[in-house]
Amino acid sequence: MADSKTAETAKTPNSSHQTPKRKVDTHTNLAGIALRNPVLTASGTFGYGTEFKDFMDLRCIGGFVAKSLTLLPRVGNPPPRIAEVRAGMLNAISLENVGVEAFIEEKLPEIPEGVPVIASLFGTEMGEYAEVAKRLVGVAKVAGIEVNASCPHVKSGGIEFGQDPRILAELVRSVRRATDAPLLIKLSPNVTSIAEMAAVCEAEGADGISLINAVQAMDVDVRTRKPVLKNILGGFSGPAILPIALRMVWQASRAVKIPICGIGGITEPDDAVKFLLCGATAVQVGTVNYSNPMAALEIAEGIETYARREGFATTAELTGALQIS
C-alpha cells in the first residue's frame, strides 16, 4: 500500500495553495518487457501501430500488440466479416495480415524508437508458429512475442490450438525452443478450464499469459434469416465480455505464478483497474479503439489517477489487491 511519505512536495508556479499531486510510479514489468505503464493495445484492433500515429504519441502508452502474423501474407475471410451487436462486436477477419517479412521491413521502421512492440503470431500448423518466432529473433523494436492460440489446428480437424491441453503444450514448447524473447501465450476463452490451460503454458516455459481472446459467437439477421457474418461464426468482443474475462483472469491468476495480461471489454479506466485487482499485471484494450482511438492513453491516465486517489505509490501494487472478505 502507498506510503503517504512518498508524496511529491514540489509545487508548480501557480499551485502554491493547491494540494501537490503525488507522483505514482506506473512502470510495469510484464514478463520481462519493460512498460512505461500497464496499458497496451490488443492485437487486431490497433493495426501495426502506424495507423494510430496521428492520434497519439505511441510512447505514452505501455506498448502495443501488432496484428497476428503468419509466415506469408494472407487475405482474411470474405465480407461481411464485422458486425455490431448489443454491447459489443462480432468479427471473423481471420488470418488477414501482411506476413512477417513485410512487418519487419515495412511496418516496424515506421514505429518510433522507445515503443515496446509485441509481435503476435499464429499459424495453422504447429511448425508455422515456430518459424515466425525464429524470423523475429533479434529484430530491433520487438520487445516480446505473443502467441495467438485461438487459431484452428488443421491437423486436429479445426479445434483451436488453445482448446486442447496437449496441443497447447506442444505449441508452447515449440515456440519456446524457437525464441528467448519474452513469450506471452494468448489463451482462448472457449475452454472448460482456463486454469488448466494457464498451468500448461507455465509448465512449458511461457513467461506470461494474455487472456482473453474473443468469445466464439454468432448473430442472425431476422429480415434476411441469414447469419450476420458470411463465416457464420465469429469472435465476440467489447463491453459485454468483460465479466467473463475478469472471471478467467481471476481463475488463471490463482493457478499460475507467471504474470497475466488481462483483455476483454475494457472501455474505461475502472474496467482496467478491475483486471489489475483480479491479478493482472497489465491490460490490453481492443474493441474500444474503433470508437475511441485515444482510449488506451485515457485509460493509462485514469489508472494513475485511481492509484493516486486510493493512496497507492505504484500501479504495480494494484495487481492482486482484490479484497475478499
Ligand SMILES: Cc1cc2nc3c(=O)[nH]c(=O)nc-3n(C[C@H](O)[C@H](O)[C@H](O)COP(=O)(O)O)c2cc1C
Ligand atoms: C476486429 C478484431 C480483430 C482481431 N484480431 C486479432 C488477432 O489478429 N490476433 C489476436 O490475438 N486477437 C485478435 N483479436 C482479439 C482482441 O485482441 C481481443 O483479445 C478481444 O477483442 C477482446 O478484447 P476487447 O473486448 O477489448 O476487444 C481481434 C479482435 C477484433 C475485434
